[in-house]
Amino acid sequence: MVPVTKKIKVVNVPNKGRFPYCYCMLITDHVRAMIDTSCEEKQARAIAAQGLDLIINTHFHEDHIMFNWIFDKSQIWAHSLDAPAIRSLDLWKELFGFSYYGDDEIGDTYRKNIKTQSSPVHKELRDGELIDLGTVKLRVLHTPGHTRGHCSYFEENEGILYAGEITLSNFGPWYGHLDSDIDQYIKSIERCKELRPRLVISSHLGIINDDIDKRMQAFLDRIHEKENIILNELNIPQTLEQLTEKKLYYGTSRQLPHFRMFFEKVAVHKHLQRLTAAKRIASENGVYFKI
Numbered sequence: 001m002v003p004v005t006k007k008i009k010v011v012n013v014p015n016k017g018r019f020p021y022c023y024c025m026l027i028t029d030h031v032r033a034m035i036d037t038s039c040e041e042k043q044a045r046a047i048a049a050q051g052l053d054l055i056i057n058t059h060f061h062e063d064h065i066m067f068n069w070i071f072d073k074s075q076i077w078a079h080s081l082d083a084p085a086i087r088s089l090d091l092w093k094e095l096f097g098f099s100y101y102g103d104d105e106i107g108d109t110y111r112k113n114i115k116t117q118s119s120p121v122h123k124e125l126r127d128g129e130l131i132d133l134g135t136v137k138l139r140v141l142h143t144p145g146h147t148r149g150h151c152s153y154f155e156e157n158e159g160i161l162y163a164g165e166i167t168l169s170n171f172g173p174w175y176g177h178l179d180s181d182i183d184q185y186i187k188s189i190e191r192c193k194e195l196r197p198r199l200v201i202s203s204h205l206g207i208i209n210d211d212i213d214k215r216m217q218a219f220l221d222r223i224h225e226k227e228n229i230i231l232n233e234l235n236i237p238q239t240l241e242q243l244t245e246k247k248l249y250y251g252t253s254r255q256l257p258h259f260r261m262f263f264e265k266v267a268v269h270k271h272l273q274r275l276t277a278a279k280r281i282a283s284e285n286g287v288y289f290k291i
């Protein structure tokens with residue numbers, strides 16, 4: 001555990017917080033609460049044994065809700081748009097878009113390989129609500145884009161932002177499934193940037209307390225950089241499948257397992273849809289070209 005204030009700690013997690021883990025924030029106030037549960041199972045059980053009143057989820061993904069099921073005596077809260085997919089893994093799978101893109105087999109394998117289970121959600125959160133834990137008070141910021149119901153949580157008195165999937169990583173924002181929306185993601189990053197937080201807790205990088213404004217901008221810029229790469233590729237007309245093979249989203253430097261190639265395809269498709277709406281490209285019989 002890394003103390004951030006007297007009552008706020010960040011839970012250390014394996015794999016430097018990378019998938020399937022995320023840095024969880026533990027608040028030991030009048031109400032004992034934790035944001036997300038994808039730490040080590042042993043750690044989750046130890047926290048549950050000490051008594052935890054409340055789990056607050058950022059969104060429905062497995063690397064955030066993994067051990068919700070261990071906290072069977074706690075309340076679980078999440079945004080109303082993501083709560084249904086926390087309650088049902090069938091809906092969870094549907095929102096990834098495996099069926100939509102005709103890739104059910106990949107979806108079934110992916111689902112088999114994750115450890116998580118569905119869990120109840122006792123309260124559905126709305127943007128602007130204040131979660132009063134005692135001294136610590138968390139403002140709910142609905143920051144969609146990664147998923148429709150993604151939330152960040154802001155401790156306004158301390159200037160601490162639990163940013164969730166506004167991770168500030170060099171990779172940039174992740175929008176590789178059906179439920180993602182690039183335009184919403186952009187607005188959400190801008191909203192978090194405007195808050196000028198003193199300290200950010202990123203789901204996958206942990207505590208960030210320097211160059212926050214610059215890093216927010218760089219994170220946002222990654223979207224436009226990837227979009228330009230895709231647009232340049234369309235100097236030669238191509239199909240979504242041809243573009244997917246080029247790994248323009250994840251980058252060519254690594255081998256991608258089957259399910260990541262699925263995410264690659266969806267992320268590129270999101271850009272193609274955005275470029276089409278902006279009338280910068282068009283398509284005919286599945287072949288995309290610049291206008």
Ligand SMILES: [Zn+2]
Nearest residue numbers: 059061146165
């Ligand atoms: Zn996620």
